[in-house]
Amino acid sequence: MNANEHTTVHLAVYDTLADWEVGYVTAHINNETWQQTPGRYKIQTVSVGLDPVTTAGGLRVLPDSLLAELKPADSAMLILPGNDLWPTDAYKPYVDKAREFLDAGVPVAAICGATGALALAGLLDDRAHTSNAAAFLDSLGYAGGQHYKEEHVVVDRDLITAGANAPVEFARAIFERLELYKAPVLDSWYKLYGEQDPAGFYELMSA
Template sequence: MLKTVHMAVFDTFSDWEVGHATAHINRELWQREPGTWQVKTVGRTADPITSMGGMRLLPDLTLAELRPADSAMLLLPGGSTWEAGELADFEEKAGEFLAAGVPVAAICGATFGLARAGLLDDRRHTSNDPGYLSMSGYSGLDHYDKTETAVTDGDLITATGTRPADFARAVFERLGLYEPHVLAAWYQLYGDNDGAGFYTLAQYEQQRAAAAR
């Protein structure tokens, strides 16, 4: 059965913050169950959007069409419009997902939106800085974790915008995308910039190919 991770897209979304996560969800290599995952983009409308990096794309579906029951996770990238309150409909959808027990993963500015919506008031979380989230007027500062760059609390993942690999690792772990030792090797390569992780991943794929013969 194909599992779908949905990613919010809107003008100015920070494409690099979700690049690791989306690329490796779509990429079968090293996955525990290759061929069972896909990413679909969700726009407020069906109109083309332009990312902060200048990439133009057409959403796969609209926000009104998105149902938690059809999704494995909702990814919320940062962008320059969260602080202005222009993405309240995505904040509302995130609340629907969490209420339905479907994970939500937010990075950078998206954490500001969730804070303003009250979704971080009672959940352990992180972001770019405690002072940044305080500007949202939220009441969850006591649950802010300054020690981690990505935090998972049940069905909610939050991360600072400067650590997209840490965000991706938390997403993969919550989805069960990789075996634990494979995830560790993935982060060794992409998070720690340690080439030894590549050889562990290559060996894993070779062993799996040999077992399939």
């Protein structure tokens, strides 16, 4: 088994990436404090090129690796944040890579506009899913409307989808799929960040 197999979580980065939608994900995968197996995973950014990209918040990110060289067998998951590129040809390589991952049985997590791109590509036609709103996806003329769920996050087989207003739920679903935390720790994590219950903090401190 190669050193990266099933240990690297790949975060797609591109101009207009919505910083706030993946902040919980990146920060907590890289924080080993409460993890079930500390150090098992690492985040690696991936993009169509190696030039710096500028996020929606104006941060400049230097990609670690090239999308074209990414193989599903070398990844634990591909995460697609929201962005303004999703309805354009510039986003097609990311959709193609998501299809490759799903065909290989490797998880993909998409939030906000990234779900729109997957819808346009037909990747939501036969999977339960969610997004920013049913009307958002319906406006695209996709064929998966009967599978839409009015929920913060939906997991169907190897696909995690979420709306822009659910970054905490998106993170929780990713952590659960990766088995990053034991169940009681994940419950306390969500109690703190999702329910804003300070009891979650003290539970985490004693974990």
